[in-house]
Amino acid sequence: QKEVEQDPGPLSVPEGAIVSLNCTYSNSAFQYFMWYRQYSRKGPELLMYTYSSGNKEDGRFTAQVDKSSKYISLFIRDSQPSDSATYLCAMSLSNFGNEKLTFGTGTRLTIIP
Amino acid sequence: EAGVAQSPRYKIIEKRQSVAFWCNPISGHATLYWYQQILGQGPKLLIQFQNNGVVDDSQLPKDRFSAERLKGVDSTLKIQPAKLEDSAVYLCASSPPRGEAFFGQGTRLTVV
Numbered sequence: 001q002k003e004v005e006q007d008p009g010p011l012s013v014p015e016g017a018i019v020s021l022n023c024t025y026s027n028s029a030f031q032y033f034m035w036y037r038q039y040s041r042k043g044p045e046l047l048m049y050t051y052s053s054g055n056k057e058d059g060r061f062t063a064q065v066d067k068s069s070k071y072i073s074l075f076i077r078d079s080q081p082s083d084s085a086t087y088l089c090a091m092s093l094s095n096f097g098n099e100k101l102t103f104g105t106g107t108r109l110t111i112i113p
Numbered sequence: 114e115a116g117v118a119q120s121p122r123y124k125i126i127e128k129r130q131s132v133a134f135w136c137n138p139i140s141g142h143a144t145l146y147w148y149q150q151i152l153g154q155g156p157k158l159l160i161q162f163q164n165n166g167v168v169d170d171s172q173l174p175k176d177r178f179s180a181e182r183l184k185g186v187d188s189t190l191k192i193q194p195a196k197l198e199d200s201a202v203y204l205c206a207s208s209p210p211r212g213e214a215f216f217g218q219g220t221r222l223t224v225v
Contacts, residue, residue, distance in 0.1 A: 004155070006155070008153065034213075041218070041219075041221075042218055042219075043117070043204055043206070043216030043217050043218050043219050044156065044204075044216050045215075045216065046213045046214070046215075049213070088155050088156075090155075098144050098163070098208060098210060098211065100146070100158040100161055100169055101156070101158070101214065102158075103155030103156050103157070104155050105153065105154050105155050106153075106154075106155050
């Protein structure tokens with residue numbers, strides 16, 4: 001079993017729809033949870049991070065962490081064609097920074113105009 | 114602020130040949146990472162440096178991969194000899210203390 005599981009998609013939704021992306025994990029020691037966005041032929045860029053359980057909102061993006069279920073989600077509201085990318089969840093054990101990241105496989109998302 | 118620089122962007126080599134990748138992190142970032150991203154998978158850490166010391170190289174195939182970080186700044190990752198399964202994107206990232214990791218654009222390696 002992989003430490004972090006993520007549905008690879010692909011996922012296609014019409015512009016303006018709400019997108020839900022999810023990851024599950026097996027290591028209960030993970031403390032920091034991140035979402036990265038990766039455009040084609042680019043490196044991943046950090047979208048959001050959360051510490052432990054709870055919600056965090058940033059503009060059209062909301063990250064949720066449920067440590068009791070070992071489940072994290074990223075919601076994108078009012079999706080735009082520019083949101084088309086691969087979304088990677090990532091986790092680390094004890095620090096934000098200076099700590100290796102364990103990634104999911106990534107979900108490829110396409111927003112249809 | 115300049116980002117993480119990597120070169121080359123693309124490399125095609127035959128199996129059993131050797132190859133080297135170069136990374137220049139963001140100025141002042143003490144931590145440097147090399148990740149391997151195979152097509153359709155998430156990045157996997159190969160090696161992590163703190164300044165010029167190795168913090169984690171548990172997933173580095175040491176029989177063929179080597180890495181060094183010169184004077185705690187630039188880093189090179191070498192593969193010798195390459196295998197077909199080494200075809201991947203090699204991503205370099207750097208981070209400041211208790212800050213997010215910034216990734217370079219990666220080097221896409223194809224082994225034929």
